[in-house]
Amino acid sequence: RKEVEQDPGPFNVPEGATVAFNCTYSNSASQSFFWYRQDCRKEPKLLMSVYSSGNEDGRFTAQLNRASQYISLLIRDSKLSDSATYLCVVRGNAGKSTFGDGTTLTVKP
Amino acid sequence: NAGVTQTPKFQVLKTGQSMTLQCAQDMNHNSMYWYRQDPGMGLRLIYYSASEGTTDKGEVPNGYNVSRLNKREFSLRLESAAPSQTSVYFCASSPIGGGDTDTQYFGPGTRLTVL
Numbered sequence: 001r002k003e004v005e006q007d008p009g010p011f012n013v014p015e016g017a018t019v020a021f022n023c024t025y026s027n028s029a030s031q032s033f034f035w036y037r038q039d040c041r042k043e044p045k046l047l048m049s050v051y052s053s054g055n056e057d058g059r060f061t062a063q064l065n066r067a068s069q070y071i072s073l074l075i076r077d078s079k080l081s082d083s084a085t086y087l088c089v090v091r092g093n094a095g096k097s098t099f100g101d102g103t104t105l106t107v108k109p
Numbered sequence: 110n111a112g113v114t115q116t117p118k119f120q121v122l123k124t125g126q127s128m129t130l131q132c133a134q135d136m137n138h139n140s141m142y143w144y145r146q147d148p149g150m151g152l153r154l155i156y157y158s159a160s161e162g163t164t165d166k167g168e169v170p171n172g173y174n175v176s177r178l179n180k181r182e183f184s185l186r187l188e189s190a191a192p193s194q195t196s197v198y199f200c201a202s203s204p205i206g207g208g209d210t211d212t213q214y215f216g217p218g219t220r221l222t223v224l
Contacts, residue, residue, distance in 0.1 A: 032211070043218055095140060095211075097142075097154065100151075
């Protein structure tokens with residue numbers, strides 16, 4: 001079983017749709033959680049950190065459930081520019097990060 | 110402020126050749142990382158350096174060596190390239206190497222093909 005597992009996707013949604021991505025992790029000692037965005041053939045960039053209380057940044061909401069070892073990302077009112085691959089990242093206490101394989105989102109007009 | 114830079118951007122090697130991938134950051138970050146990304150997959154950690162003078166193995170270190178030359182530079186060496194090392198290599202840095210606000214900043218990547 002992989003340490004970090006994401007919905008395989010791809011997700012194809014119309015503009016304006018709400019879409020949610022899920023991610024599960026196996027190491028209960030994991031300390032920090034992130035969502036990164038990666039555009040085609042580009043480097044990953046931080047989208048948002050995920051806090052225990054949940055956090056929101058504009059149209060994006062991230063949730064963490066430590067008991068179920070589960071992270072989610074919700075995107076509301078999808079834009080064409082949201083089309084990308086979204087990577088779930090889990091970090092342990094030694095500073096090592098484990099990346100999920102990513103979920104690809106395509107937003108269509 | 111260039112952030113994280115990597116050279117070269119593209120490289121083609123023959124099996125058995127050696128090469129060094131260079132990475133430098135100008136953000137005064139303590140921690141640096143080398144990842145590889147194969148098609149359709151997430152990034153896998155090869156080696157990382159929590160601070161100047163230290164290096165540790167990641168998930169897939171076999172066939173690679175690293176040098177943390179100074180606080181700015183972290184190089185990755187392939188001593189004898191194999192086709193299985195065909196991949197995109199990303200270097201990253203982060204300020205403190207941990208914590209839920211510790212963002213990793215990535216370089217643009219090196220696309221390596223081993224024939």
